[in-house]
Amino acid sequence: MPDRNRYVLIIPGLRLRAPRLWQVADNAAQVRAADGSGLRGSGRRAAFLIHSESASSMRPQIFKTRITELLGIRHPILCGGLGPGVSDAAYVAAVVKAGGMGFIVSSGETDWVEEQVRTCRATLGDLGFGVNIYISRFDEGIERARRLIPLLADNRVSCVETAGASPEPIIPALREAGIKIIHKVPAVKYARSATRLDVDAITVVGADCGGHPGVFMISTMVQAPVAAREIDLPLVVGGGIGTGSQLAAALAMGADAIVMGTRMLVAEELWIHPSYKQFIAESDGTQSVVVKQILRDHHRVLENDSARELLALEDRKVTDFDAYRPHVAGKLAREAYRTGDRSRGMLDFGPAAAFATSIQSVETIFDDMLDGACAAISRMSALTGQQVQDADAVGRQICVD
DSSP, rough: OOOOEEEEEEEETSSSSOOOEESSSSSOOOEETTSOOOOOOTTTOOOEEEEEEEEEEOOOOOOOOOHHHHHHOOOEEEEEEOOOTTSSEEEEEEOOOOSEEEEEEEEOHHHHHHHHHHHHHHHHHTTTOOEEEEOOOOOTTTHHHHHHHHHHHTTTTOEEEESSSOOOOHHHHHHHHHHHEEEEEEEEEHHHHHHHHHOOOOEEETTTTTTTTOSSSSOOOHHHHHHHHHHHHHHEEEESSHHHHHHHHHHTTOOOOEEGGGGGGTTTOSSHHHHOOOHHHOOOOOOOOEGGGGOOEEEEESHHHHHHHHHHHHHTTTOOHHHHHHHHHHHHHHHHHHHHHSSSSSOOOGGGHHHHHHHOOOOHHHHHHHHHHHHHHHHHHHHHTOEEOHHHHHHHHHOOO
């Protein structure tokens, strides 16, 4: 009879804080990884199987990085602010409870933002959570951001994700409130400048990100290792990320965490219409388009009627923003998310939709990613000669590099 017990895989020399749970295929010496590969063998630098009672519980901490330490979270997974008004208290609380860090979007009506922040604090008790602050270069962006800080301080918000204009004018007030600052930029060029500010961490997103990928449109695959080489602060990378193997790759390239957006649009805890989530689950990631390039305000969105109208304006070389304004109003996107009618509005959408193949809870998405990351690490171990010893022979031995 095949041995269907659960076993734990520990790989020496790889900074795994806790083991990945594997199911034995035919016996304790033959492990079926998530990618279908089987590993076996022996040797001092082998990966060892250790019996575990269950593989169904939430994953323990596996990776310890500067970001997990900075934010006090279990996993190096951040879920960026989804707007307008998509990242609410329920979703952010689910992200935090699953071991990551989420950010309530603060670009909505003031009363809504206040309600979400207070609700999230009441839901999470003493656990930390974040708020996304997009600092507009127009419409008194800095002043609006400054007015938020007392609310964040009163509700013990632990961190902010800032983007857009420089957060420098509001940094002293955030510091006084004890709030950690992660500044998000679309290119390493801007990250270099951001390191001169008193921020705690930097997020660099590549051309694949839904939302605002910046004008240089450089891929995450290039930006991540360059940023790791040039940025001393804790580093988060994003753009087109949605699998565990990408999480492992990002950490291998020197990042301390990943940030996801589009991949999370199928989360059960999001309030958006189920038909929109189902559309995401059935999409292949090719449905995005970058608009407003002529305005140097690149925006990767779902290709719908509104996006096509913007592209037509760009084809005619229109540079007056008033011509674009009716098509980019936030109320159009909110209505699309509410009703499921995706024909109108600027709906942030990146190719990582290809990884969102079903509607799942946040915890399930995280667990799948963590399992995938460990599967990728084990594959690399096999390719470099590290192999798996028989669990029966190893027993409960702890491996030492």
